[in-house]
Amino acid sequence: MIYRIGLAGCxxxxxxxxxxxxxxxxxxxxxxxxxxxLNLVTDFIKGTVASADGxxxxxxxxxxDRSGGLRSMKEALEDTRLADLLRRTPVDILCDATPTNYxxxxxxxxxxxxxxxxxxxxxxxxxxxxxxxxxxxKKLAADKGVKVRYESSVLSGTPLLNLAQGPLAGCLxxxxxxxxxxxxxxxLTMMEGGADYADSLREAQRLGYAETDPTGDVEGFDAxxxxxxxxxxxxxxxxxxxxxxREGITRVSPSDIKxxxxxxxxxxxxxGVERHKDTARGYVKPTAIDLTHPLASVSGxxxxxxxxxxxxxxxxxxxxGAGARETAQGLLSDILDIAARNA
Ligand code: HSE
Numbered sequence: 001m002i003y004r005i006g007l008a009g010c011x012x013x014x015x016x017x018x019x020x021x022x023x024x025x026x027x028x029x030x031x032x033x034x035x036x037x038l039n040l041v042t043d044f045i046k047g048t049v050a051s052a053d054g055x056x057x058x059x060x061x062x063x064x065d066r067s068g069g070l071r072s073m074k075e076a077l078e079d080t081r082l083a084d085l086l087r088r089t090p091v092d093i094l095c096d097a098t099p100t101n102y103x104x105x106x107x108x109x110x111x112x113x114x115x116x117x118x119x120x121x122x123x124x125x126x127x128x129x130x131x132x133x134x135x136x137x138k139k140l141a142a143d144k145g146v147k148v149r150y151e152s153s154v155l156s157g158t159p160l161l162n163l164a165q166g167p168l169a170g171c172l173x174x175x176x177x178x179x180x181x182x183x184x185x186x187x188l189t190m191m192e193g194g195a196d197y198a199d200s201l202r203e204a205q206r207l208g209y210a211e212t213d214p215t216g217d218v219e220g221f222d223a224x225x226x227x228x229x230x231x232x233x234x235x236x237x238x239x240x241x242x243x244x245x246r247e248g249i250t251r252v253s254p255s256d257i258k259x260x261x262x263x264x265x266x267x268x269x270x271x272g273v274e275r276h277k278d279t280a281r282g283y284v285k286p287t288a289i290d291l292t293h294p295l296a297s298v299s300g301x302x303x304x305x306x307x308x309x310x311x312x313x314x315x316x317x318x319x320x321g322a323g324a325r326e327t328a329q330g331l332l333s334d335i336l337d338i339a340a341r342n343a
Contacts, residue, residue, distance in 0.1 A: 001035070001342075002035045002036060002037055003034070003035065003036045003037075003092045003093055003335070003339055004036070004037055004039045004090065004091040004092045004093075005021070005036050005037070005038050005039065005040075005091060005092070005093050005094075005095065005335065006038075006039055006040035006041070006042075006085075006086070006089070006091035006093070006094040006095065006115075006120070007038070007040065007041045007042070007094075007095045007097065008042050008043070008082060008094065008095070008096050008097070008098055008107075008111045008115075009043055009096060009097035009098035009099070009111075009126070010041055010042075010043040010046050010060075010064065010070070010097070011043070011097065011098075011099065011212070012208040012324045013097040013125055013208075013324055013327045013328055013331075014041070014043065014095075014097040015061065015064055015324065016323075016324030016325050016327065016328035017095060017097060017328040017331050017332070018038065018041065018057045018060050018061060019057065019061055019325075019328070020325065020328045020329070020332055021036065021038060021057050021332070022056075022057030022058050022061070024332070025057075028336070032336055032339070032340070033343075034335075034336060034339050036335075037053070037054030037055075038054060038055045038057055038060075039051060039052060039054060039055065039089050039091055040055075040085060040086075040089050040091055040094075041055065041060060041070060042080060042082065042085060043069075043070065044080065044098075044107075045069070046064065046068070046069040046070050046071075047069050047070040047071040047076055047080075048070065048076065048077045048078075048079065048080050048085065049070045049073050049075040049076050049077065050075060050077055050085060050088065050089040051075045051089070052089055055075060059073065060073070082110075082111060082114045082115070083114050083117075083118065086114065086115065086118040086120065087118070090118065090119070090120070091115075091118075091120050092120060092121065093120060093121045093122070093123060093335055093338055094111070094112075094115035094118075094120045094121070094122050094123070095122075095123045095124070095331050095335070096108050096111045096112055096115070096122065096123070096124040096125070096126050096129070097124075097125055097126065097327075097331065098111060098126050099126070099211060099212040099213075100126040100127055100128025100129065101128055102127070102128055102131065102216060102221045102222070102224075102225045102241055103241060104128070104132075105128035105129045105131065105132035105133065106128065106129075108124060108126035108127075108128045108129035108130075109128060109129035109132060109133060109137075110129075111124075111129070112124060112129045112130075112137055112148065113137070113140060116137070116140045116141050116144050116146055116148065117140070117144070119144060119146060120146060121141070121146040121147040121148065121149070121338045122137075122141070122146070122147075122148045122149070123148075123149045123150070123331050123334040123335055123338070124148075124149075124150050124152075124153060124331075125150075125152035125153055125156070125327045125330055125331055126153065127153045127154075127222065127225045127226060127229065128225065130148075130150045130153050130229055130232075131153070131225035131226070131228040131229050131241070132228075134150075134229065134232040134233070134238075135232065135238065147338050147341065149162075149334035149335075149337060149338060150229070150334070151330045151333060151334050152327045152328075152329070152330020152331055152334070153226070153229055154180060154226045154229055154230060154305075155180065155303045155305065155317065155319060155320075155321050155330075156182070156303075156319075156320050156321055156322055156323060156326040156327040156329070156330055157319075157320065157326045157327060157328070157329030157330035157331075157332075157333065158303065158317060158318070158319030158320055158321065158326075158330075159317065159319075159333070160305055160317050161229070161230075161233050162333070162334075162337070163317065164233060164234060164307065165233075168307070168309065168312070168315065170311065171309040171310060171311045171312055172309060172310040172311070173234040173235070173275075173307050173308070173309050174274065174275055174308045174309065174310065175272070175273070175274040175275070175307070175308040176230050176234060176272065176273050176274075176305050176306070176307050176308075177270065177271075177272045177295070177305070177306045177308075178270070178271050178272070178295070178303065178304055178305030178306060179268055179269065179270065179271070179295055179298050179302075179303050179304050179305075179321070180222075180223050180226040180227075180271045180303055180305065180321065181217055181220075181222050181223040181226070181269060181271075181303070181321065181322075182204075182209045182300075182301035182302070182303055182320070182321035182322030182323070183201070183204045183209045183210045183211075183214060183217035183218070183222075183301070183322065184217055184218060184220075184223070184248070184249045184269045185268065185269065185298065185299070185300065185301060185302065185303065185321065186200065186203075186204045186207075186209055186300050186301045187200040187201055187204060187218070187249060188249060188252065188257070188267055188268065188269065188286075189299040189300050190203070191252070191254060191257055192257055192261070192266065192267075201214060201218065204217075204301070207301070207323070208322070208323055208324050209301050209322035209323060210322075217248075218248050218249055218250050219246075219248035219250060220246045220247055220248035220249070220269065220284040220285075221241070221246070221248075223246075223269060223271040223284040224241055224244040224246045224271070224282070224284045225241060226271060227239070227244050227271050227272070227273045227282035227283070227284060228240070228241060228244065228282065230273050230282075230305075231273045231280040231282055234273070234307075235273070235275050235280045237275075237278075237279050237280040239273075239279075239280055239282050243282070244282045244283060244284060245281075245282070245283040245284070245285070246283070246284045246285075247284065247285050247286060248269070248284075248286075249269055249286055251286075252267055252286050256286075256288075259288075260288035263288065264290065264291050265288040265289060265290055265291060265296075266288065266289060266291060266296045267286055267287070267288050267289075268286070268287060268289055268295055268296070268298070269284065269285070269286050269287075270284070270285055270286075270287040270289065270295070271283070271284045272284075294306055294314075294316050298318060301320060301321055301322050301323060302318060302319065302320060302321060303318070303319065303320070303321025303322075304316060304317060304318040304319075305317050
């Protein structure tokens with residue numbers, strides 16, 4: 001089978017996925033027997049291209065780099081309504097890499113619902129849709145006999161959610177404690193080295209870690225929505241964003257960082273979620289943690305989550321938490337997982 005792939009959102013991560021697919025085509029065929037055609041790429045700002053015969057990933061990248069968009073390509077379309085696009089050019093797997101509104105979950109939620117309704121499996125790195133209604137999306141997918149995957153919504157391509165579902169099956173997860181936002185961890189690490197907050201944020205944006213609107217990162221919304229996803233995934237508990245006790249890093253001063261250092265500690269934006277009777281309690285808070293704590297040495301855009309389980313005790317996953325290729329890797333692993341389960 002040749003999997004027809006579509007992509008909604010062609011910003012930093014979407015572009016990363018197109019590049020990765022182009023670069024790894026032969027490897028994916030050889031190693032996994034996975035063949036694909038990229039049939040649809042649509043972006044609210046950059047335009048839409050579609051072809052039932054398949055688009056050339058290299059040409060897409062060249063066009064993005066040359067003109068900043070897709071409209072000059074011969075496969076360009078005017079129509080941008082996803083439902084119409086999918087009727088005209090159906091896909092087997094639709095990847096969503098759009099920036100999300102954390103409160104409404106849009107446009108990610110609508111994109112995932114539309115893709116699933118069209119009969120496609122859906123893969124997303126956007127946090128809003130799955131953060132808001134993971135159970136609803138799973139039910140919709142089950143009713144349609146397709147899959148929904150979202151590994152890179154937390155910790156980018158570093159395996160966490162699939163780890164809990166797969167290799168950790170049978171373990172009861174009692175608590176998750178982590179650093180789940182690359183931008184803020186990068187800023188705090190730079191500030192610790194004496195850099196200025198604003199300069200560090202600009203650099204995080206340049207490196208592709210920050211959200212389109214970095215307020216979501218620095219005010220802790222991004223980490224909070226990841227806490228909502230973990231609560232649903234690990235405990236089956238739906239928490240709304242407003243239920244997360246949230247504080248970002250905008251009030252962390254160089255003197256807080258200096259004081260922590262003098263006490264043998266380091267300031268980190270800690271995100272936690274724990275089982276609490278039949279529900280869960282989640283929070284995001286700058287915390288001075290002891291240098292001996294496993295999360296203290298997690299620096300730059302690296303993220304980590306320590307899962308406390310009944311059968312294994314603590315299991316800590318450390319790896320990239322943001323970045324174009326890193327997040328695209330999570331999308332790719334979900335695509336391959338869907339294909340493997342269909343085989
Ligand atoms: N802006 C997010 C971060 C991207 O910095 O972690 C990955 O979700």
